[in-house]
Amino acid sequence: AMTRTAAPTSRTLTPFRLMMVLFVSAIHLGSCYVPASQPYVSSLSNLQMHRSQRTADRVSCKISAGAAAESTARGADNVLATSDAWTQALERSSPPGLHEAYTALRRYRLSKPLLYLRQFSAACPKEAAALCSWVDFSVPRTVREAVNCFCSQQTTQFIGAVLVLTFISRLALGPFRLADSLAAGLTAVAWCFQEWLIHDKLLHSPWNWFGRTVHRWHHELPYYHVCVDQVQIAAPWFAVAATLAVTAGLATAHLAPFLSALATYSACGGVYEACHFLAHTPVRPLPRELGRMRAHHMKHHLINDEYWLAFTVPGIDTLLGTSPSTKSPLRSRR
Ligand SMILES: [Zn+2]
Ligand SMILES: [Zn+2]
Ligand SMILES: [Zn+2]
Incomplete structure (x- = not known):
């Protein structure tokens, strides 16, 4: 299933492939230098502990x-x-000045x-x-407001741009094959578990580090607030993912499925951001599935932050034993 017909099969770095690497990396890395326009961002860079x-x-x-x-x-x-x-x-610790x-x-x-x-x-x-002065509390209440608010976020625009560019890069390599579907499917499944793992092991880690602190600040805010990860976090993240995907693609001489995986990964990032954003708004009406997703994340914030750690697919918590009944007292996991 992994055989290729027209495309070159050698492992050498052809000019076209080199161009691909530079193209994808430059887009991803370049976006790391988006100027910090929000007070949140600039204060994060000179984080002070009280x-x-x-x-x-x-x-x-x-x-x-x-x-x-x-x-x-x-x-x-x-x-x-x-x-x-x-x-x-x-x-x-608190955010500087707050x-x-x-x-x-x-x-x-x-x-x-x-x-x-x-x-x-x-x-x-x-x-x-x-x-x-630190957080935007003007949360959307209707679907239309939510779409406008979400699309006006720098991170949303960044993810949209890299998704389109990665997709175009993949199209340039020829028609889609079975390997592309497999790569996309595996990436999507891995993403769902990654959400849970990062949230449980890193953002609520037993040791103190920058990411945990920022996540605690998020938990300490009034639940309803406009919340999308900063582009200064999203861009380096995708830069690493793109570098890994392109390197693996070149090393195995199967760049196409790895670009499909990268495109899927970017799309999952966008879906995650949209879900977390929506979960922190009182938007109505919501499709039943999204309403369930929001209720799930509310339990994480308002009942116990050791449980209900998944975002886009709440079923992951059922699978991993972190979606308990709220009728009986919860045991501490950490
Ligand atoms: Zn939030
Ligand atoms: Zn949250
Ligand atoms: Zn959390």
Whole structure:
């Protein structure tokens, strides 16, 4: 099934193949230099950790004394494993300039679930205003608004561009064959498991690193917010995927199916971004499947972040035992 007819079968780097490598790599790498236009992005690049809890004590919003006491108790619980002050600071770090807002967010969450910015604004107006400089809370409510909002995101446009370019590159290599379908199918299946693995093992990792911190900030926000991964994260990610795919394609002299795999991978990335984006909006009406996907992700955010880790295909959690019944108490996995 892997035989090729008209195309050259040698493993040598022909000028055409070299051009392909440069083409795909340049597109992917070049997009890494999209200027940082949002405050979120620029502040990520000079990430600062707040080592002091003093600012937390200055938070002036109306939170009951009971909740504050519970907050201290839980804080102590969280750092039981590590008495090291630096690790403790990492566990409690906030985006630069938003320490007071995030401290208030954490306290609010101890008393009730936080879905809407307006809940937080009512309790902590000053902190809520600061938060709006960091995150876009104008979530779409209709399908049309959702499409407009999603398509206006840099990351969406980037994924669309690389998907089209990779597809065109594949078309240039000749007609589609069985190997292309196999490569695409395997890639799509692998993607679904990759989502779960990255979310469970890296974004909720037992050790502290940049990705985990950024993901915790996402969890600490009011549930409904405009949320698409930054292009500064998506572009290097796809650059690595493209480099691997093209290298493997050249090494095995089967570039075509590897480009099909890369195109599928890009498409899956787009589907994932769209799903996560939709999951964090109150858009109605939604097709039943998407509504189910959103409810699944809400459980991850609002019930227990050790479960319901899949995005596009919630069934992956059933398969991997991380979609428990919510009727009985949940056992800690981590
Ligand atoms: Zn989100
Ligand atoms: Zn989320
Ligand atoms: Zn999570």
